[in-house]
Amino acid sequence: MQIETAPEPFSVIGANGDVGGHKVTLSDEELIQCYRTMLTVRAFDDVCMKLQRSGRIGFSVPNKGVEACQVGAASALRQSDFFFPSYRDFGMALYHGVHPVEMMHNMFGNNLDAARGRQMPVHFSFTDPIKYFSISSPIGTHLPQAVGAAYAHQMRGEDNVTLASFGDGGTSSLGFHSALNFAGVWKSPVIFLCQNNGWAISCPSDEQTASDGFAIKGAAYGVPGVTVDGNDVLAMHQAVSEAADRARRGEGPTLIEAVTYRMGGHSTSDDPSKYVPKETLEEWAEKDPVKRFREFLTVRGMWTEELESEWSAAAYEQVNSGAKEAESTEGPRLETIFSDVYAELPQHLRRQGEAAFDLAKRKGDADAGGGAFPL
Amino acid sequence: MPTLTLIQAVNDGLKVSMRQDESVLVFGEDVGPKGGVFLATEGLTAEFGKARCFDTPLSEDGIIGTAIGMAANGLRPVCEIQFQDFIFPAFDQIVSEAAKLRYRSGGQYTAPMVIRTPYGGGIRGGLYHSQSGEAYFAHTAGLKVVIPSTAYDAKGLLLAAIEDPDPVLFMEPKALYRHEKGEVPEGHYTVDLSTLRTVREGDNVTVFCYGSMVPVVEKAAAKAAEQGIQCEVVDLRTLLPLDEQGVLDAARKTGRCVIVHEAPRFCGYGAEISAMIAENIIEYMEAPVRRVTGFDTPFPNTLEHHYLPDERRVLDAIEEVARY
Numbered sequence: 001m002q003i004e005t006a007p008e009p010f011s012v013i014g015a016n017g018d019v020g021g022h023k024v025t026l027s028d029e030e031l032i033q034c035y036r037t038m039l040t041v042r043a044f045d046d047v048c049m050k051l052q053r054s055g056r057i058g059f060s061v062p063n064k065g066v067e068a069c070q071v072g073a074a075s076a077l078r079q080s081d082f083f084f085p086s087y088r089d090f091g092m093a094l095y096h097g098v099h100p101v102e103m104m105h106n107m108f109g110n111n112l113d114a115a116r117g118r119q120m121p122v123h124f125s126f127t128d129p130i131k132y133f134s135i136s137s138p139i140g141t142h143l144p145q146a147v148g149a150a151y152a153h154q155m156r157g158e159d160n161v162t163l164a165s166f167g168d169g170g171t172s173s174l175g176f177h178s179a180l181n182f183a184g185v186w187k188s189p190v191i192f193l194c195q196n197n198g199w200a201i202s203c204p205s206d207e208q209t210a211s212d213g214f215a216i217k218g219a220a221y222g223v224p225g226v227t228v229d230g231n232d233v234l235a236m237h238q239a240v241s242e243a244a245d246r247a248r249r250g251e252g253p254t255l256i257e258a259v260t261y262r263m264g265g266h267s268t269s270d271d272p273s274k275y276v277p278k279e280t281l282e283e284w285a286e287k288d289p290v291k292r293f294r295e296f297l298t299v300r301g302m303w304t305e306e307l308e309s310e311w312s313a314a315a316y317e318q319v320n321s322g323a324k325e326a327e328s329t330e331g332p333r334l335e336t337i338f339s340d341v342y343a344e345l346p347q348h349l350r351r352q353g354e355a356a357f358d359l360a361k362r363k364g365d366a367d368a369g370g371g372a373f374p375l
Numbered sequence: 376m377p378t379l380t381l382i383q384a385v386n387d388g389l390k391v392s393m394r395q396d397e398s399v400l401v402f403g404e405d406v407g408p409k410g411g412v413f414l415a416t417e418g419l420t421a422e423f424g425k426a427r428c429f430d431t432p433l434s435e436d437g438i439i440g441t442a443i444g445m446a447a448n449g450l451r452p453v454c455e456i457q458f459q460d461f462i463f464p465a466f467d468q469i470v471s472e473a474a475k476l477r478y479r480s481g482g483q484y485t486a487p488m489v490i491r492t493p494y495g496g497g498i499r500g501g502l503y504h505s506q507s508g509e510a511y512f513a514h515t516a517g518l519k520v521v522i523p524s525t526a527y528d529a530k531g532l533l534l535a536a537i538e539d540p541d542p543v544l545f546m547e548p549k550a551l552y553r554h555e556k557g558e559v560p561e562g563h564y565t566v567d568l569s570t571l572r573t574v575r576e577g578d579n580v581t582v583f584c585y586g587s588m589v590p591v592v593e594k595a596a597a598k599a600a601e602q603g604i605q606c607e608v609v610d611l612r613t614l615l616p617l618d619e620q621g622v623l624d625a626a627r628k629t630g631r632c633v634i635v636h637e638a639p640r641f642c643g644y645g646a647e648i649s650a651m652i653a654e655n656i657i658e659y660m661e662a663p664v665r666r667v668t669g670f671d672t673p674f675p676n677t678l679e680h681h682y683l684p685d686e687r688r689v690l691d692a693i694e695e696v697a698r699y
């Protein structure tokens with residue numbers, strides 16, 4: 001048997017912004033929304049790095065370099081679709097209209113965060129305007145869950161699809177293999193989006209797998225795999241659109257490998273200079289997804305310096321005012337340690353909550369309020 | 376004698392072991408060139424080469440499963456699970472396989488290996504970078520569970536664990552990685568597993584603790600002493616198999632006991648100590664046993680300081696049993 005090797009990644013935007021014979025299906029308005037979302041991701045990223053460095057938030061993950069994967073994929077999906085994102089998918093939420101302040105509530109872990117500050121930063125959860133499934137830290141656990149959510153869509157006869165997003169590292173998890181296997185057997189309306197950004201913390205992707213890329217991994221599960229240029233927002237849009245169409249037609253799942261590069265550290269706790277080769281970073285800086293898209297827009301006459309400053313200023317304004325609002329929002333209330341564990345508070349948690357309030361009051365801690373357990 | 380932090384002592388222990396025994400190897404996620412996310416394995420790849428200290432794909436199941444095969448075939452793997460919270464994909468390999476291999480083969484096959492993993496809160500890690508899961512593992516026959524609280528013990532217990540014929544889960548209190556410092560002898564030494572450490576002597580109240588809670592209890596005990604309550608503070612160090620005689624002797628000495636851990640209370644490790652006291656020496660008890668623990672909730676992020684047992688909570692319990 002001959003093993004197929006991965007083809008060159010599919011791309012749309014060529015040198016100098018030229019798309020050659022490719023048809024662009026996004027409207028001008030959508031194209032601008034994509035571009036502006038990418039700028040907002042970059043602003044959000046930048047502001048979070050600074051907030052972390054100055055000790056105002058505890059943690060963040062850089063998204064620089066992978067904005068096109070997120071935004072291109074999101075632009076191909078509807079608000080009624082179900083997103084199972086990773087922690088590094090800021091652009092998916094932003095594209096569909098999650099306001100930066102909502103994300104900032106999570107970054108600051110305050111009382112308006114959906115999780116009431118129980119989760120670490122970048123562990124978002126949204127239901128509106130899109131279903132953006134609550135993010136878990138353990139890698140790969142969400143992938144079979146995405147297949148289950150797709151089963152529910154199938155069963156109700158809806159044509160919604162489910163997007164499961166994960167990294168190159170995620171393909172080594174148990175969840176990845178269970179998910180692809182189930183989705184293949186069930187012909188699930190799922191899009192598996194593997195963002196191969198070159199690294200799983202410090203492990204390079206060629207030590208993550210010996211297979212020729214990640215798209216090929218679908219073959220063994222009967223799931224078609226495609227390799228896409230992840231720094232090309234239009235290629236991402238097209239690949240995810242085609243996978244979504246297939247899924248909506250009942251033809252089953254697709255595995256998309258987006259080839260991209262993590263331009264920052266893994267997180268604010270990481271020092272990538274210890275292991276990322278400088279030359280590779282420089283090479284990828286040339287392929288910057290924002291620059292790439294800007295060249296395309298310029299050719300189309302949709303980009304000018306003035307527009308850029310206007311859009312960028314608007315992005316920073318949204319993000320900065322979101323950060324300000326989130327920072328001045330009150331912290332989670334003490335009872336949120338005990339709420340949402342179960343639908344109904346069991347007796348032993350009531351006892352523990354009462355003790356916590358009593359202690360906080362005796363310590364003169366403002367979190368205690370009047371000292372009575374309010375649940 | 377050099378003064379090392381707890382994490383430096385772990386690093387030193389690994390080096391000492393790898394220098395003296397070629398069959399010892401270290402692997403896990405990011406333990407190679409990066410030296411581990413907490414730098415426990417810094418410098419190992421440089422000194423011992425890629426065959427003996429290397430990164431693996433992102434699969435805890437793969438890490439522990441391959442370690443079992445290595446151990447069964449003459450190597451001494453010391454693998455790292457990056458955070459104890461991420462050990463669960465390997466639960467099957469640990470609980471069904473490593474822990475039961477000796478029993479199910481009548482000793483023909485064994486899995487002498489060490490699983491090192493940072494556990495516990497205090498770093499604003501939220502639900503999944505803060506958990507204390509020792510009770511899941513202390514419930515597993517065939518496994519040993521060790522938790523050091525000082526730099527000296529971290530190295531000595533780690534070397535003992537590596538040399539032990541059975542699989543050992545070595546849980547490192549990440550909150551103490553850099554805060555806990557102490558004199559650590561150079562070269563090889565061991566601290567026997569299944570021996571507890573008396574941290575402080577006293578006749579009024581016995582406080583059992585381990586890992587990250589030891590310094591918290593020490594502070595509370597110092598406060599208690601100011602009020603004339605002298606505490607016997609016991610660091611259990613090995614949770615399984617436990618130094619049962621040591622526990623009963625220490626409990627009998629005062630007849631008043633407090634048990635402190637940051638893991639949740641329900642079915643937590645403290646329940647075992649309490650039951651052991653009730654079953655064996657209840658007639659010596661002058662007061663009910665009290666537990667100070669984390670809440671029976673997931674681990675919060677912003678409010679973690681309320682979740683973690685602190686000096687005050689421990690002191691409250693000490694005063695209560697002393698007065699009883």
Ligand SMILES: Cc1ncc(C[n+]2csc(CCOP(=O)(O)OP(=O)(O)O)c2C)c(N)n1
Pocket residue numbers: 086088137138139166167168169170171197199200201262266404433435457461464
């Ligand atoms: C089961 C599990 N093991 C280990 C970790 C620690 N960890 C967090 S992110 C990460 C690397 C993930 O790499 P990848 O899937 O490529 O995603 P990327 O961060 O590159 O976007 C690791 C090892 C984890 N979160 N979950």
Ligand SMILES: [Mg+2]
Pocket residue numbers: 167168169195196197198199200201
């Ligand atoms: Mg990656």
